[in-house]
Amino acid sequence: MTxxxxxxxxxxxxxxxPISADDIESSFDEIPGWDSVHLLWLLSILEQRTGxxxxxxxxxEASSLRGIxxxxxA
Amino acid sequence: MKSPERSVSTAxxxxxxxxxxxxxxxxxxxxxxxxxxxxxSELVRAGHLLSRVDPAEVLRHHPATPTVSVAVTxxxxxxxxxxxxxxxxxxxxxxxxxxxxxxxxYVFELSDPGSxxxxxxADLTLCLLDPMLVLDDLPVPxxxxxxxxxxxxxxxxxxxxxxxxxxTSAGTLVLNTLPLPWxxxxxxxxxxxxxxxxxxxxxxxxxxxxxxxDHPQVVVVDLDPVVADGVPVTDARLSTYAKAHLSPLLLxxxxxxxxxxxxxxxxxxxxxxxxxxxxTLWGGVLGDDGVEGIDVGGSYRGEAFQVFQGVVKxxxxxxxxxxxxxxNERDLVHRAFQERAEMVLRDEDLARIVASWSPKHEMLAExxxxxxxxxxxxxxxDDSAYECGLVRRELPMVTTIQxxxxxxxHTEAVLRDGWxxxxxxxxxxxxxxxxxxxxxxxxxxxxxxxxxGDYLRELKVTVRLAGVGEPEISRVSxxxxxxxxxxxxxxxxxxxxxxxLLSEPGTDVLAIHAADRFGDHGLVGAVFLRRTDxxxxxxxFLLSCRVFSRGIEQGCLAxxxxxxxxxxxxxxxxxxxxxxxxxxxxxxxxxxGFVRVGEEGPVAIFRNDLLRPLDRPEHLTLHExxxxxxx
Numbered sequence: 001m002t003x004x005x006x007x008x009x010x011x012x013x014x015x016x017x018p019i020s021a022d023d024i025e026s027s028f029d030e031i032p033g034w035d036s037v038h039l040l041w042l043l044s045i046l047e048q049r050t051g052x053x054x055x056x057x058x059x060x061e062a063s064s065l066r067g068i069x070x071x072x073x074a
Numbered sequence: 075m076k077s078p079e080r081s082v083s084t085a086x087x088x089x090x091x092x093x094x095x096x097x098x099x100x101x102x103x104x105x106x107x108x109x110x111x112x113x114x115s116e117l118v119r120a121g122h123l124l125s126r127v128d129p130a131e132v133l134r135h136h137p138a139t140p141t142v143s144v145a146v147t148x149x150x151x152x153x154x155x156x157x158x159x160x161x162x163x164x165x166x167x168x169x170x171x172x173x174x175x176x177x178x179x180y181v182f183e184l185s186d187p188g189s190x191x192x193x194x195x196a197d198l199t200l201c202l203l204d205p206m207l208v209l210d211d212l213p214v215p216x217x218x219x220x221x222x223x224x225x226x227x228x229x230x231x232x233x234x235x236x237x238x239x240x241x242t243s244a245g246t247l248v249l250n251t252l253p254l255p256w257x258x259x260x261x262x263x264x265x266x267x268x269x270x271x272x273x274x275x276x277x278x279x280x281x282x283x284x285x286x287x288d289h290p291q292v293v294v295v296d297l298d299p300v301v302a303d304g305v306p307v308t309d310a311r312l313s314t315y316a317k318a319h320l321s322p323l324l325l326x327x328x329x330x331x332x333x334x335x336x337x338x339x340x341x342x343x344x345x346x347x348x349x350x351x352x353x354t355l356w357g358g359v360l361g362d363d364g365v366e367g368i369d370v371g372g373s374y375r376g377e378a379f380q381v382f383q384g385v386v387k388x389x390x391x392x393x394x395x396x397x398x399x400x401x402n403e404r405d406l407v408h409r410a411f412q413e414r415a416e417m418v419l420r421d422e423d424l425a426r427i428v429a430s431w432s433p434k435h436e437m438l439a440e441x442x443x444x445x446x447x448x449x450x451x452x453x454x455x456d457d458s459a460y461e462c463g464l465v466r467r468e469l470p471m472v473t474t475i476q477x478x479x480x481x482x483x484h485t486e487a488v489l490r491d492g493w494x495x496x497x498x499x500x501x502x503x504x505x506x507x508x509x510x511x512x513x514x515x516x517x518x519x520x521x522x523x524x525x526x527g528d529y530l531r532e533l534k535v536t537v538r539l540a541g542v543g544e545p546e547i548s549r550v551s552x553x554x555x556x557x558x559x560x561x562x563x564x565x566x567x568x569x570x571x572x573x574x575l576l577s578e579p580g581t582d583v584l585a586i587h588a589a590d591r592f593g594d595h596g597l598v599g600a601v602f603l604r605r606t607d608x609x610x611x612x613x614x615f616l617l618s619c620r621v622f623s624r625g626i627e628q629g630c631l632a633x634x635x636x637x638x639x640x641x642x643x644x645x646x647x648x649x650x651x652x653x654x655x656x657x658x659x660x661x662x663x664x665x666x667g668f669v670r671v672g673e674e675g676p677v678a679i680f681r682n683d684l685l686r687p688l689d690r691p692e693h694l695t696l697h698e699x700x701x702x703x704x705x
Contacts (some may be wrong), residue, residue, distance in 0.1 A: 016093050016123045033126065037153045040316060041122060056311045 121161030144504030152328030393503025626692030
C-alpha cells in the first residue's frame with residue numbers, strides 16, 4: 001500500500017467510514033462518525049500491513065488522515 | 075514480513091458490504107453464524123462495524139432479538155472495549171445496547187445514585203479496573219509498602235462503590251482482579267521486596283474476589299488465569315500515550331467473559347455436552363480395534379484421552395448433562411465402558427448413549443427428544459470434519475466443536491468458550507445428571523403400561539407448592555433464566571429480582587417441588603403471583619421440561635384457584651407472552667378453565683371467574699403451603 005487511494009480504501013474498509021480522497025485533508029472533527037478509538041485501531045492495522053512500527057505520540061498529535069498517511073506510509 | 079497488499083478477506087466483506095449499504099441492521103439475524111466462521115483476529119474487525127450499527131435500528135427490523143444492556147465505566151481509557159464487547163455478545167445471538175461513560179469516571183459514576191450510568195438501568199454494569207489505578211498513585215521512588223497503602227485505599231473505595239451500587243441498582247456489577255505488570259515488579263532489584271509486593275498485590279485481589287461472597291449482585295472476573303495463559307497485561311505504548319492500560323488481547327479475552335455472562339443472563343447457557351466416542355473420548359475405532367484395542371490409558375495418547383474424559387466428567391459433576399452419540403454397535407459401546415477399567419468416564423456419568431448407524435444429526439435430534447431439551451442447548455464435540463460439517467449444516471442451532479487429531483488439545487477446544495458458564499451453581503445442578511437418568515428409567519417404566527393414566531398412578535407423583543425461602547432464591551432465579559418451553563411470560567429474573575418480589579407487599583413467589591417413586595426431582599417450577607383486594611394475577615408460571623405432562627401444572631393451578639376462592643377473590647388472571655420456544659403452553663390457561671379476555675401488545679390475557687374448581691389430577695398427591703400473604 002503506497003498510494004493515497006489505497007490508504008483511503010483501507011480506512012474505508014477497516015473502519016467502515018464512508019470517506020473519499022477529498023476527506024484526507026479534513027481534520028478528524030469534520031469526518032462524520034470519527035472516534036478516537038478509530039485512531040488506535042487504524043494504527044494497529046497499519047503496523048500489521050506495513051510491518052513497520054509507527055510512533056504513537058506522533059499519531060496522537062496528527063490532526064488529519066493526511067498526517068497519519070505521512071507518518072505510516074509515505 | 076506480512077504482505078502489505080493483503081486483500082480484505084471474503085469473511086470481512088460479508089459484513090462490510092451490507093454495512094456500507096446500510097443493510098446490516100436488516101440482516102442482523104445472519105450475524106451470529108457469520109461471526110462463528112471468523113478467526114479470533116477477525117472478530118474485533120467485525121466488532122468495529124457492528125458497534126456502529128444502531129441497536130434500535132436492529133430492533134426495528136427484528137423486534138424479537140434478545141438484547142442485553144451493558145453500561146461500562148472504569149479507570150483510564152476503555153472505549154476500545156466497545157468493538158470487542160459488541161462482537162463477543164453478538165456471537166451468542168444477543169444484541170448489545172451499550173452505554174459508555176467518560177474516561178476515568180468510575181468513582182463519580184458509581185458513587186452518585188443519580189449519575190448517567192445508574193440512569194441507564196443496565197443489566198450488566200462493567201467497572202473495568204486496571205493496575206495503573208493503583209500504580210498511578212505511587213510516589214517516585216516507591217516501596218512495596220507504598221503499593222500496599224495505595225492498594226488498601228483503592229480497594230476500600232471500590233468496596234464503598236459496591237455498597238452504593240447495591241443500594242441503587244437491581245442489575246449486576248462486574249469487577250475484575252488487577253493483574254500485576256512485570257514492568258513494576260522488575261523495578262525492584264531484590265527478591266525480598268519483590269515478594270512483599272506480590273503478597274500485598276495478591277491480598278488486594280483476594281479482597282476483590284471476596285466481594286462476591288457478601289454481595290450477590292457482584293461478579294468479579296479473575297484475570298489471573300487469563301494472563302497466565304500468555305495474554306499480555308499491558309501494551310506499553312497504549313498505556314503510556316493513550317492511557318489504555320489493558321492490552322487489546324486482554325480486552326478481547328475480558329469481553330469474551332462478559333459475552334458468557336450476557337449469555338447466562340439471557341437464559342442461553344448450554345445444558346448438554348454431547349461427545350463422539352472414537353477419536354474423541356478414546357483413540358482408535360471400536361468397531362475395528364475391539365474393546366481391548368481402543369486407546370485409553372496405558373500409552374501416551376491413551377493417557378491424554380483419560381485426561382480429556384476427566385474434564386468431561388468434571389463438567390458433568392456441575393450440572394452439565396453429558397451424552398454420547400456414536401456410529402457404533404450399541405452392545406460394543408456398553409461393553410467398552412464396562413470392561414475397560416481405565417475409562418475415567420463411566421456409564422453412570424452419561425445421561426444417555428446413542429449408538430447406531432443413523433446420521434449424527436438424526437441421533438442428536440433423537441437425543442434432544444429423549445432428554446426433552448432444545449437442540450440449541452447442545453454442544454456437540456467430534457473429531458470428524460465430516461460429522462461436524464453435517465451437524466453444522468443440518469442443525470445450525472447446535473454448537474459444534476471439532477477437536478483435532480491430538481487428544482492433548484481436546485480440553486482447551488471444549489473449554490475455550492465457557493459454553494456452560496453460570497453465575498452460580500445450585501444444589502439442583504449437582505444432581506442433574508442423576509435426575510435425567512431417573513427420567514430415562516421412568517420412560518422405560520412407561521413402556522410397560524397400557525395407558526398413561528395407569529402409568530401416572532403407579533408413578534406416585536407428589537408435589538409440594540410452597541412459598542420460596544431464602545435458600546431457594548438462586549434456584550428460582552436460575553429456573554427463570556434456563557426454562558424456555560414451559561415459561562408463560564419468559565421474564566428472566568436475577569436473584570435480586572426474586573428477592574425484591576418476595577419482600578414487596580402484594581407479590582409472592584411459590585416454588586413447585588416434585589418427587590415420584592424413582593426419586594426426588596427437587597425444585598422444578600415457580601409461580602409468580604401478584605394480588606389486589608379482589609384479584610389474583612399469575613404474572614408467570616414456569617415448570618422444568620423434565621416434569622411436563624404429569625398433571626403437576628394442572629394440580630398447582632387448581633390449588634391456586636382454590637386458594638383464591640377461599641380468600642373470596644373475584645377472579646384469577648393469567649398471561650401468555652409468546653417467545654421462540656414456549657408455543658407448547660399457548661393454550662395452557664384455556665385448557666384449564668380460563669377464558670381469553672384480551673391482549674396487551676404481544677401478551678394474551680386470560681381470566682377465571684372462580685365459578686367452579688379445576689379438577690385436581692387424581693394420581694397426584696399435592697401439599698400446599700401458601701406464601702407470606704396466605705389468609
